[in-house]
Amino acid sequence: MSSTQASDASEPEEAPVRPPVRPARGPGPMGGAGMPVEKSKNFGPSARRLVGTLRPELGRIVGVVILSILSVVFTVLGPRLLGEGTNLIFEGSISKNLPEGATKQQIIDGLRAQGDDTMADLLSGMQLTPGQGIDFGALSTVLFWVLALYCLSSVFGWLQALVLNVVTQHTVYRLRDDVESKINRLPLSYFDRMPRGELLSRVTNDIDNISQTLQQTLSQLLTSLLTVVGVLVMMFIVSPLLAVISLVTIPLTIVITATIAKRSQPLFVAQWKHTGELNAQIEEAFTGHALVKVFGRQHEVSEVFSDKNEELYRASFGAQFVSGIIMPSMMFVGNLVYVVIAVVGGLQVASGSMRIGDVQAFIQYSRQFTQPLTQLGSMANLLQSGVASAERVFELMDAPEQSPDPADPVEPEKTDGRLVFDHVSFSYTSDRPLITDLTLDVEPGHTVAIVGPTGAGKTTLVNLIMRFYELDSGRITLDGVDIAAMTRDALRSRMGMVLQDTWLFGGTIRENIAYGRPDATEDEIVEAATATYVDRFVRTLPDGYDTVLDDDASNVSAGEKQLLTIARAFLARPSVLILDEATSSVDTRTEVLVQKAMTALRSDRTSFVIAHRLSTIRDADLILVMEQGAIVEKGTHQQLLDAEGAYARLYEAQFAGPVSEDL
Template structure:
């Protein structure tokens, strides 16, 4: 066995799912997605039946033209004035039994040559039918393409909506590149597979049925010989595809792993170069790339065997029909034109079977991708949202954590029996060592996760009784990890409030001290940036995200290490802007730099998910406890 093939089998065996769990169920689920296009689908089927039905009549008409020519050639050689029966008796009297048997099966008129007018009319009829069949099949293919494309638009929309219904824990526990591979590569592969196979599969099945019916009208015996080869064809196909199917599943799984590594390496390329991990990253890429190569090679190798194998079996039946049919023509049991038409039908009968076997390559690949997409669509979503909305109010809210407990993994609590109150308009600062649960509190407040026990109240309303959209609409948030979308600086700021005017965007930018560096850029507020953009520094990116929060005009403000990437001077400027921003809002500040929270109304010191100290900056210093130790450190 060749190296790539052997490697493909090895890579397949290493992966957890050795084959698609339910090929038939995934295929039926994919087909059911075409049901919204049922009118188009019915039209496609009707046009296919008409087109293929008209097309398969062609060989029979051409066989009739052959009979006209052959009858004319033989009839011209026979004496005029005799009947066919007399000519047959004369041949038998001469001892020419073979010719007599041949003549008995023909519709010949002794002394009459070829009727070229009848031959021409027959050929024109065949040509007209072929043109009509081609037109119908072309229309059918166009309509089917429309149905498939509409179905894929719906599938992509379902995937997009699913992304927004998944809990944050889903994304926290998976590599981004692998997820992107499912919603891009796999969806595209499903589209390609559907486009290629469904049209061929439909026409192939209808062709087999129509051709079979036409063959039965010519010779049931020859039809039986042709059909007898089908079980052998199916057995050969099954033996090959059982192995290639597992390899296709492994191929797309390995493709997802490769994409995850590429995305991760590219996003952190500076870190990779800084710590000298280029060789390790390259070796990892080579290993994953080899896995994709081996499984892809193996899948293509085995699936590629299907077409020649089925063609070989089909040729066996073709030879058998040609030999037996020739004997029947010689004995007058069938006409030459009929056996010519039958041999054409055998080709037409075997061709769809070979075509179906050949397209199984693409079909298996598409079903493997469809299964991965359906797995994504079946992922558990966050708990359904109640219809209720948070009561609208212009005043800052009161926020209360009432005996809240939470864990990301069962048995490993992050927050335990925590209670706190943020009075309306107050600023609550949360400090503590790394992993103490500070950011988790924000995730719970935003309902990125739901509490295991206890309640979180906003203006006395349990946040689990209102919609997430309603809750988050009143919260402005600046995270430690900045994120800019591909677009202009003005667009990124306006993301906080899409309907804001240009003047409002600039006002927010000035409040967050973005305006002071924007004018140094070539296009000002229209400068194109993205999260990977090198035009602006990490600190400047953070200022833009702060301006985004300023523009949103939230009632509740959450700052999670919002000044972690800025210099001391900028930090002072932001502190001034934040003091103004927090004036009429309830605010939560998570910070490691204690200098940013000196003026907070309440400082909470969190350790191992519990509040160990709380008070003002001065009061906590006077207590000389955990907070005082942090300031000394």
């Protein structure tokens, strides 16, 4: 496509006949980093589809699972070995104080004979060597293996995080690439219905939220589930009784998490609703900051901001407070279970049913058991947020696409720029026809001006030439070839467009001029700039053609912006040129330069000029007067004035002096 179609998504003039546009939901004051306002509509199917996006990374995902299993296995074996170390220390200390040479059974029998059954029961559960102290050799071996296990667990955990990060970023990269490709396949009518801020939010904030959700939930979900399973197995190995007691935390966790999440979700909805409203108010006030000051409305704006800020504060405080109860509640449950395990475990040690190191290991396992359950509960809001964002992205991905290019495209043998409208009909909505049975033959090299009131169909006519919309009936031919039989790229490469709303990107002046022909030489760029009166003001800039324009091109005037877009079109060398009200936003003096530049641009090209200033189209070869989608008059400037019809009325209304209603 030629560079001059920089505003492919420009709104057609007939805005009133389009489907209603939904209000935009832009990012909040903090950049939209939080979860979306709405909950997911179909959590299950959307979550499965989101997981399906990971399918190309199946090999790496298997690696992540294996690494996670190894990391968790080494982690859960650690407390068991530490318990053995505790047993060596405790039982070695007891053994040192027992008479050397006596057997364990003899000592126990002696204690029972003395009536000390409690101590006898305690010693019966220990592995004792009377007269010997702590076996530091065995203790060193145990501590070495504990250190090795935790080191291996950390290494495998780090590798798991690394591979998972690769999986997530590759998935999000593909998703962004798919969204970008999808946007290029969407018809212009989609952008008419979708507010620009809403589309940008889906492409940026929602995909970032998906990335964050995948990164956190996949890692925590996998690790938490494996940890729960691994710890539960070890708990039953150590003490089935204490394991059953610990399982009480599962239903308690589910009930507490579900209850709190149910109460916190509406508060989060309110929080992000008020965040959006506050953001909209700030954007509105800052955009019209000058007008706010001119009309002295600073106080009112400040009051509105304070009210919105107060609403956001209350909603945010409630949401964060309620959701923040989850962790303390789970810790409270964990502490209760900890107390029960300590008491029951102590009784079992005293009875000789368990060794003290096993109780210590079980207490560690109880901590490891409740922590992943708490993490699983805290992931509920994050997962809901990510799936909601995924739904919004999937809605974009599922939007109907424009009709595909023909399988066997045809291109004109010559590029004279002859355009023929053959009984063309078009409407934005089926119930409101706009252009009906339009027939027009435009000779090569001629300049055709299109005038008429707002909503007459002027911009729609040129949008049909560019195939931004498909015809309802009839056809348009370019140099004898139906434009529907050409690829869109081939068609638009032969056309250039200069719009009323100038579009320049952040880059140098040279890059902006060469946007449509990146391979243009320096001489060609300067030639285009000179022909369109750009060179004269660029030479006055300190950096000349290397002057960097910011995103809004605020370092050049409105007229200079327009001249730059004309130079861009000049360099693209289109065979058909479309000028859509290109001089409406410049002053009279600059308009003279723009007119001269456009005259040079239109030379030897078929040109369509949409204009409200009738003074700018007097020299057109043909003037079309449109009303309600139909051509009601056509001819030269003088012919139409002599006809004293619609054009003459427009001309008189524009140039006749104002008449007082009192006269």
